[in-house]
Amino acid sequence: MPEIQYSPRRRHLVRFDPKRIPHMFADVLVLGAGIAGVRAALELDPRLRVVIVTKDKLDLSSSAWAQGGIAGVLDPTDNVENHAVDTIGAGAGLCNEEVVRSVVQAAPELIRELATFGAQFDKRDGEIALTMEGGHSHARVAHALGDATGKEIMRALIDTVRGARWTEIWEETFTIDLLTQEGTCRGALVWNPDHGKTFVWAKQTILCTGGAGRLFRETTNPDIATADGHAIAYRAGAQLRDMEMMQFHPTVLYIAGSSRHLISEAVRGEGAHLVDNRGHRFMPDYDERAELAPRDIVARAITDQMEKTRHTCVYLDLRHLPAxxxxxxxxxxxxxxxxxxxxxxxxxxxxxxxAHYMIGGLSVDMNGQTTLPGLWAAGEVTSSGLHGANRLASNSLLEGLYYGIRAGRGASSSALEMPDNFCIAPLVSDWPRTTQDDDGLNLVDLQNSLSSIMWRNVGIRRDAEGLRSAAEQVDFWDRYVSQREFNTVEGWELQNMLLVARLMIESALVREESRGVHYRSDFPQTNAGPGEHVSIVWSDAAAATTH
Structure with a gap:
């Protein structure tokens, strides 16, 4: 695969003068309060001062929206190797096998630990109830409140972190940019409507900002999933990987005029069939595993069937199941x-x-350390090697827990070794003296236009012509949007989304094959040999490489 180059138009989203903005200091700054961020915070040493920043309320995250469950070997008829094999098989050649085996080995203990935090899992005969989901060879998905697993897990974790005296929680606070000095992360510039901008200087920073589903018109994600973490890390110089790998969930409730609601994988796991508008159960025509095939296969099959029948959707049929x-x-x-x-x-x-889950993200090692010193990351904002080219159902909450713990431990240890003599960097924003302020652009229209072209050209099916067309259009929007300084979350989100859209498009153009969730109709086959990663990093000589 050839090298590509892409540079953002600016290092910082806003102008700032360090003499005119308040400064505060923390030992560890946690950005994001989903399962990865909260679990990371709980792992930090109580002697440290910890600040948790979340751009909405603490209880709003993609983690809390997770329906299906969390995967782990709790059935004596199952074993960890089965879970590893299923994960690696779904990952289509891009999984890191050491990562996979480490995570699935830890899964049973992590699930039981959640119970000690107070999470109430559904039970059957006194034991945690398990269900089947697509891509799994055994029933190993634990669930809570039927189909509200994420909500119950996050309730328990949030209750615990609220009681941790060493944590300070800043809700409705937006992270504008990471602070860097001599190639090291030193915290972040944040904003909230009550206090405006604040420099938060930290010895170590943990990034757990979630995914990027709002880049696409059809998505299961909450409105907060605008790729902010991917964008701020890239502008700060961290390496991102496999940004073309966006997972599309096969079954989203489709009713004109309504917001899109996820219909959990577990519905098919319990025996629901997929039928077209003629009543034909079509999945056996595409894969011998039928409705329990991995998500990428089911999503493409549904798309194909919609085209064959010239119908706007397909249907889940549960009528044969006990009411x-x-x-x-x-x-x-x-x-x-x-x-x-x-x-x-x-x-x-x-x-x-x-669009459901962003598989691509920051490159991290086994401990959640990124390529930018002082910056750790966990959860959906990362590319850890667990999911490869296609995430196995119910492995996402598991990854958030595992890497939240690892990142928390690593950041804690590093922060404890550092003295308290903070040195404020002589920061300078890269804005010219003359620039345009936000002059009333219709940000809603721009975001809708962006999500529409991403859905059409960078969605379930892609080809070079469509990707290049999308790149030209995104570049056009970015040229005039990037010249304006916004003072609202909506403006900053749009700028982040435009950047990440281009990273996704560039990576998709480089990967001239079909692999996992990335399907190129002009390159429908998977390349022979071991799978290659697409890495991209902005530096003085910005380049994307494959390895």
């Missing part, structure tokens, strides 16, 4: 369906794919 099972197992999904006059036990449920 009691459906209502007890999926209370939240059932409630959402009832809001639109649908009964899961009697009606076909309209679904289509949507």
């Amino acid at each position: 009691d099972l459906v209502t007890q197992r999926f209370p939240h999904i059932g409630q959402v369906c009832r809001e639109f006059g649908l009964d899961m036990t009697q009606d076909l449920i309209p679904v289509r794919p949507g």
Whole structure:
């Protein structure tokens, strides 16, 4: 694969004068409060001063929206090697086998630890109940409140971190940029509506800002998933990897005019069928595993079937399942369906794919350390090697826990070794004296236009023509957007999304093959030999390389 180059237009999103902005100091700064961020904070030494920054309320995160569950070997008829083999198989040649085996080996203990924090998992005969999901060879997915696993896990973790006296939580606070000095991360510039901008200087910083689903018109993600962590880390000089790897969930509730709601993988795990508008159960035509094939296969099959039938969606059929099972197992999904006059036990449920999980992200080692000294990362903002080219269902909460702990330990140890004599760097923003301020651009229209072209040209199917067309359009928007200084979260989010969209497009152009979630219709085959990663980093000689 050839080298590519891409440089952001600016190092910083805003102008600043360090003499006019308040400064505060922490030992460890945690950016993001999903499962990875909160678990990292809980691992930090109580002697350290810890600040947790989240751009919305503490209980709003993609982790809290997770429905299906968390995967781990808790059944004596299963074993860790099975879980590893399933994960590696789904990852289509890009998994790091050492990472996979380490994470799945730790999974049972991590799930049991969640119970000690107070998470109430569903039980069967006194033991944690397990279900099957796509790509798994055994039932190994633990769940809570039926189909609200993430909500229950985050409730327990948030209750615990709120009681930790060494943590200070800043809600509704947006991270504008990372602070760097001599190639080392020194904290972040943050903003909230009450206090404006603040420099938060930290000995160590942990980035756990989640994913990028809002880049696409159809997505299961909350509105906060705008790729901020990917963008701020890239501008600061950290290496990103496999940015073309966005996973599309096969089954998102599709009702015109409504927001998109995830229909968990567990619905198919319990036996639901996928049928087209003619009532034909089509998945056996595409894969012998039928509805339990990995997500990339099911998502493409649904897309193909929609084109064949010239219909806007396909349908989940649960009518052959016991009504009691459906209502007890999926209370939240059932409630959402009832809001639109649908009964899961009697009606076909309209679904289509949507952007779900960002597999690409910051390159991290086994301890969650990034390529930028002083910066650690965990969760969906990273490319850890666990998921490869296609995440196995219910491995995401598991990864957040595992790497949250590792990053927390590493940052804690490093911070304890550093003295308290902070040296404020003589920072200078890279804005010219004359520049345009935000002059009333329609940011909603711009974001909608961006998500639409990403869905059309950088979605489930891609080709060189569509990718280049998307690149030209994104560059056009970025040329005039980047010349404006915004003072709102919406403006900063748009700038971050434009940058990450270009990184995703460039990486997708370089990968001239189809692998996992990345499907090139002009290169439909997978390259022979071991899979290669696409890495990209901004430096004085910005370059993306494959290895």
